[in-house]
Amino acid sequence: MAKDEATITVDSPSGQRNLRISSPGRVLWPQVGLTKLDLARYIVDVGDAFLAANGNRPVTLQRFGGTIEGEQFFSKNPPRGAPDFVRSVMVVYPSGRSHPQLVIDEIAAAVWAVQMNTVVFHPWASRAGNPDNPDQLRIDLDPQPGTGFDDAVPAALELRSVLSEAGLESFIKTSGNRGLHVFAPIEPSHEFLEVRHAVIAAARELERRMPDKVTTAWWKEERGTRIFVDFNQANRDRTMAGAYSPRALPGATVSCPIGWDELEHVTTKDFTITTVPQRLKATGDPWAEMHAKPGTIGVLLKWWERDVSDGLGELPFPPDFPKMPGEPMRVQPSRARNKE
Structure with missing residues (x-):
């Protein structure tokens, strides 16, 4: 019986690589009928920009056993049998534990990840050569129930102004869902906690300017019904879709x-694996x-110190993080009040 597979040829620094795609007709997105082979071809088509x-960042792979509606899991370290062009780098996780994390150095590695049933790629904010110091400041504008993409747009525009006043040029992308991601390239001279504090400072300034539209409430x-500025996406080992x-x-x-000139004229649905190439x-x-x-x-960071002096200190960390210095109690406010 003939095997159900296809081959994709990909250019690489070492010449062309022929990559096997098993079960190429397996449907990943049932609603639109797009398959594993469609995804692999998409990755090749957007290869340079992707x-x-x-590339050159620790990356977590979000993998699925069947369609996107089925079981999923996150893969961080290279599995056994990974080809020699798929490398890893040692990183330190919030627990203090060190472990190798996948790195994509060429588009063939991303196609291999698709063969391993990856749909979503989650890169770190730091480079593989300096994983402890981010070179991107990332801010996730997350619409809450009762709000949507259109509500995130004015928040993003004002955030751009905030970052500009702090001396940073910002770039924007759709989240692919309801929100927006604002990135600012930075010199990799501060570790994750300091970058988190910088994000919180920007988020608080944005909240002051748009108190009825934006919140930093964890x-x-x-x-x-406001846009949540998710400062915890700036933490070590916290990622968003690349x-x-x-x-x-x-x-x-x-x-x-x-x-930025497109922001007020697009919707998330405009950008799919069939339209983006x-x-x-x-x-x-x-x-x-x-x-x-x-x-x-x-x-x-000066804004952060100013706010600390004014009584605005650390904010909560994700529940799987160790207790951090200066962090408030990890107790839901209503529960805390009920215990009083």
């Missing part, structure tokens, strides 16, 4: 970089020059 955004019961990464959502949407060919990559002139977080 690699520029996600507890959902306190957020209301630029040009597909999402495991019904329409096969992509987390897509856009120009042609978009790249027609308009180019809005993030192509992102790291040409990295900034520094010095101004934001």
